[in-house]
Amino acid sequence: MTYTLPVPQTSPKDKNSFAYASVVRRWPSIITNVIDAVYQSNALDKDASAEKLDDGKAIIQSLSKLRHEMGRDQALPPITDNDAASVNTYNAQLAELEKAGDNTWFTAPWLYAECYMYTRIRSYFSNSKFFQQFDPFKKSKDDTFKSSKVSVFQLAKAQEQLISGTTKPTHVDDSIEIMFLEMLQMCLWGNATDLSLLVDLDYADVQKLQAVGKKALEESFQKIIRNDIPQLWKYISTKRGGRIDFVLDNAGYELFTDFILADYIVNCTPFADSIVFHPKTIPWFVSDVLPADAPALLEQLLDAKAFFGEECAEVVALGQRWSKMFEQGVFKMSLPADYKLGSPSPSDFWCTAYSYPQMPEQAPELVSDFKQSNLVIFKGDLNYRKLTSDALWDPTTPFQTALGPLAGQFPLLSLRTNKADVIVGLEKEVAERMEKDHPDYRISGKFAVVSFDM
Numbered sequence: 001m002t003y004t005l006p007v008p009q010t011s012p013k014d015k016n017s018f019a020y021a022s023v024v025r026r027w028p029s030i031i032t033n034v035i036d037a038v039y040q041s042n043a044l045d046k047d048a049s050a051e052k053l054d055d056g057k058a059i060i061q062s063l064s065k066l067r068h069e070m071g072r073d074q075a076l077p078p079i080t081d082n083d084a085a086s087v088n089t090y091n092a093q094l095a096e097l098e099k100a101g102d103n104t105w106f107t108a109p110w111l112y113a114e115c116y117m118y119t120r121i122r123s124y125f126s127n128s129k130f131f132q133q134f135d136p137f138k139k140s141k142d143d144t145f146k147s148s149k150v151s152v153f154q155l156a157k158a159q160e161q162l163i164s165g166t167t168k169p170t171h172v173d174d175s176i177e178i179m180f181l182e183m184l185q186m187c188l189w190g191n192a193t194d195l196s197l198l199v200d201l202d203y204a205d206v207q208k209l210q211a212v213g214k215k216a217l218e219e220s221f222q223k224i225i226r227n228d229i230p231q232l233w234k235y236i237s238t239k240r241g242g243r244i245d246f247v248l249d250n251a252g253y254e255l256f257t258d259f260i261l262a263d264y265i266v267n268c269t270p271f272a273d274s275i276v277f278h279p280k281t282i283p284w285f286v287s288d289v290l291p292a293d294a295p296a297l298l299e300q301l302l303d304a305k306a307f308f309g310e311e312c313a314e315v316v317a318l319g320q321r322w323s324k325m326f327e328q329g330v331f332k333m334s335l336p337a338d339y340k341l342g343s344p345s346p347s348d349f350w351c352t353a354y355s356y357p358q359m360p361e362q363a364p365e366l367v368s369d370f371k372q373s374n375l376v377i378f379k380g381d382l383n384y385r386k387l388t389s390d391a392l393w394d395p396t397t398p399f400q401t402a403l404g405p406l407a408g409q410f411p412l413l414s415l416r417t418n419k420a421d422v423i424v425g426l427e428k429e430v431a432e433r434m435e436k437d438h439p440d441y442r443i444s445g446k447f448a449v450v451s452f453d454m
């Protein structure tokens with residue numbers, strides 16, 4: 001049966017919302033950056049044929065038109081993409097929005113319009129001749145990962161110490177519980193610094209959010225305003241063997257922290273023997289992981305000196321161990337590294353505008369697959385927005401209520417730093433205190449929630 005959401009979704013119609021600020025300020029600047037990436041690609045390719053240069057110019061023209069449309073709050077036209085299967089779902093949803101008169105940039109639900117924007121941007125590349133596999137965000141992903149050098153080196157050293165000489169335990173003790181908690185936190189805060197947010201943060205903020213020392217983690221523990229780790233621990237500590245899935249978020253530093261946690265789980269706990277990582281199928285929300293981003297990260301670690309500009313034996317060792325784990329199938333990406341962007345695949349659902357309560361109806365094969373997993377970890381803000389339908393729930397609404405028909409389907413954990421209006425699962429007293437003391441707690445990226453359902 002089709003799920004009917006009991007509350008409205010967030011919308012830029014509310015001028016006080018983060019959704020509104022994002023449509024006004026962030027999206028145009030993201031489109032400008034894509035234009036710049038295409039321009040640079042043409043400018044740097046000294047051997048480019050006139051045909052390729054014209055191809056790039058046509059994309060730039062379409063992108064400028066898109067930005068103009070947005071600024072004028074025009075109606076969203078149906079998307080035409082020669083390849084992408086998900087385009088039909090966008091156009092069907094758009095037809096429904098049109099009936100309700102909510103089919104312009106400032107009247108469509110924020111989640112729909114944002115997913116639509118990335119799919120529209122993708123369509124220009126997909127329909128081009130020379131830019132079909134071009135990721136306009138690749139350079140910014142790499143640049144930001146480079147600037148995370150301090151935390152990357154620190155984590156690599158700690159990880160090598162932790163893992164070398166460890167044999168995989170068969171039973172659980174207090175030290176595993178303490179370390180597991182720290183690892184989850186490290187991975188959670190790895191989400192704080194995604195690229196689309198960098199529009200609003202300065203470099204010092206980013207460094208602070210990436211701090212991984214013991215003291216920093218203790219401080220950030222206080223900032224987890226809903227914390228289901230005790231419930232998660234009760235469940236996961238009984239698991240032996242099998243697999244855990246990560247529905248990924250950002251490439252670079254966040255993916256590095258995902259690999260650290262995954263490495264720890266398979267080598268230092270009995271909770272799973274293998275990990276499956278789920279990337280996106282098209283360039284998405286600026287910094288989301290594409291299939292090719294995982295091998296690229298391994299290469300960057302293997303050649304740490306060239307990439308980070310400094311030797312670090314532990315970083316290289318991590319690159320070597322993780323490469324081996326991929327070869328052995330202990331780590332696995334759900335799409336191959338040579339996946340052709342946008343081509344039909346079982347992962348199409350991730351780049352639709354559907355929320356996850358619609359997963360049982362729209363992607364039943366994903367639900368069946370996840371039922372085989374010990375735990376599915378959803379990383380980041382966008383996954384949280386989709387888990388909760390990006391709706392205007394009262395903050396004290398139970399997470400399970402917001403999950404709708406997804407609740408109880410498979411064990412799931414959301415690790416999310418708060419970067420959007422939606423929030424659920426808070427105690428009344430916490431919600432009131434946050435509203436009073438930190439009115440921007442939903443969007444600043446400085447607070448987080450860890451939510452679990454099984």
Ligand SMILES: O=P(O)(O)OC[C@@]1(O)O[C@H](CO)[C@@H](O)[C@@H]1O
Pocket residue numbers: 022026114191194195196197249250285379380381382383385419420
């Ligand atoms: O999923 P992520 O990387 O944690 O966050 C995605 C994000 O940066 O993009 C949206 C705004 O454009 C917000 O939901 C959120 O702030």
